[in-house]
Amino acid sequence: MLAPETLIARWHAARAYRRPWESVWQECYDHVMPRTPGSGGPTLYDGTAADAAEQLTASLMAELTPPWARWFGLTPARAKETDPALAPMLEQAAETLRHHIDHANFAVELHQAFLDLVVAGTGVLLVEEAAPGAASALRFTAVPIAEAVLEEGPDGRLDTVYRFVQMESAAFHARFPGVVDPKKAPEKFPVLETVYPDGAGYRFVALLIADESRPVVLDDGWFAESPFIAFRWMKAPGEVYGRSPVMTALPDIRTAQKVVELVLKNASIAVTGIWQADDDGVLNPANIQLVPGAIIPKAVGSQGLTPLAAPGKFDVSQLVLNDLRARIRHALLADRLGPVADARMTATEVMERSAEMARLLGATYGRLQGEMLAPLVGRCLSILSRRGDVPALVLDGRKTRLVYQSPLAQLQARGDARGTLAWLQAVAALGPAALAQVDVTATTRFLARALGAPADLLITNGTE
DSSP: OOOHHHHHHHHHHHHHHHHHHHHHHHHHHHHHSOOOTTSOOOOOOOOHHHHHHHHHHHHHHHHHSOTTSOOEEEEESSSSOSOTTHHHHHHHHHHHHHHHHHTTTHHHHHHHHHHHHHHHSEEEEEEEEOOTTSSOSEEEEEEOTTTEEEEEOTTSSEEEEEEEEEEEHHHHHHHSTTSSOGGGOOSEEEEEEEEEEETTEEEEEEEEOSSTTSOEEEEEEEESSOSEEEEESBOOTTOSSOBOHHHHHHHHHHHHHHHHHHHHHHHHHHHHOEEEEOOOSSOOGGGOOOOTTOOOOOOTTSOOEEEEOOSOOOTHHHHHHHHHHHHHHHHTTHHHHSOOSOSOOOHHHHHHHHHHHHHHHHHHHHHHIIIIIHHHHHHHHHHHHHHTSSOOOOOSSSSEEEEEOSHHHHHHHHHHHHHHHHHHHHHHHTOHHHHTTSOHHHHHHHHHHHTTOOGGGSOOOTTO
C-alpha cells in the first residue's frame, strides 16, 4: 500500500490539473441543469438545451442499458466449446446478474451518471456490495464529478479515483465506528477515498485528513475489480477528462439565452410602451398607471402623455433564435435520437434511422463499452461470486466472453445476420451440391449468437 502522504500529494497534483475544468463544468451545469433557488447561478430564459440534454440521457439509457431488459450476455469464448455444461451455466449466471441489477437502484443512479456524462463529459459510478438481506446484492451510487478527481493509467483508462467527501458526524461514525470519540467529534469529517491499481487488482484506502500532516487510515482493502467505474463521452489527445456535447453547443446555448432575454425585454416595451409628457405642473408621471379605463389629467393646451415611437422592430430575432435552437438540438442529437414525430415510418426508414443512430453513437459506444460496460459487469460478477450467487468467472476472452445485447449493439449483429442469410440464399440458388458444403450446426449457432437467442434453445452434446 502506498504511504498516506504519497496519496495526499498525488491527490493535490491531480486536483490542480482538474481545476481549469471546473469553471467550464459549472457553466455547462448553469445553462443545462440550473441550480436550486437561492443557490445562485444565472437566470435562464430558454429551455432548449435542458430538454435536449434530458432526451440524450434518456436515449443513452434506452440504447445502452435499457432497464428491465436484457442488454448483456455471457457466452463461451469459442463457438465449439468442448464443455457442454458451460453455455447453460453462463446463461444462468447472466440471468442471476440481471436479476440483481434489475432489483437494485441501477437505473436511477446510472441515469444520474449519464447526466454527468452528457453535461460534463465524464461520469463516475460506484458499485458496492449491499447489506445482507437486501433485495439485491448490488448497490450503485452516482458520484458527482465535483467530488471525483481522476488519473489516467498507462493504458489510457481512468484507473485511479480520488473522492473527497465532508461526511456528517452520524454518517462517519456509522461507517467508521470507534475511530473518534463521539463526544469530541466535529460536525463534519474530511475523508479522502482512493482507489488505485495494485498488482492484478485495485487497492482501496480511506483517509481522515483533518490534519494533512498526520492523516489517519480509516480503512483499506483490495478488490479484484475497481469499485469506481469512470467513463467519458470523448477526449482530446493529452487530456484526462472527457468533453461533452454540451460543451460543443455551449456558444449557441449562451447566445440563445441572450436572444430570448432581449426578445422578452422588447416584448415588455411593446406591451407597456415608452411615453413622454410635458412638465406642465398638472401631470405627475409618478402617479400615472397605464391600465384600461385610467383617466390621466393634463393642462389645457398641453399634449399630456404622448407615446414615444420605438426605434425599430426585432423581428429578425425569431430567425436567429430558430437557427440557434436547431444547432443546439443537432449538437445534443435530439433531432436524430429523439422520439419519432411520424409514427407511420416504412421499414426502410426504420433501418436508415437505426444505421444513422449507430453511426452517430459508434465512437461513443465503443468507448463506453471499454470504460463502463465491461468493468461494470466484471465488478458485479466479482461481488456475486464472492457471495456465492454465481461461479467464479473471468471475462478474459479465453473461456468466457461478454456479449452486448442492447438495442444499439444488436444493430451491428443484425447486419451480420442479414449478410449471412443473404449468403445462404445465394448458396441455395446454386443447388443441393452447394448446400451440402454448409455446416448447418455452425450456421445455426452463429445466427443464435448474432440475434441474441438464449443458449438453452440450442441442443448441446459432448461433440459440439
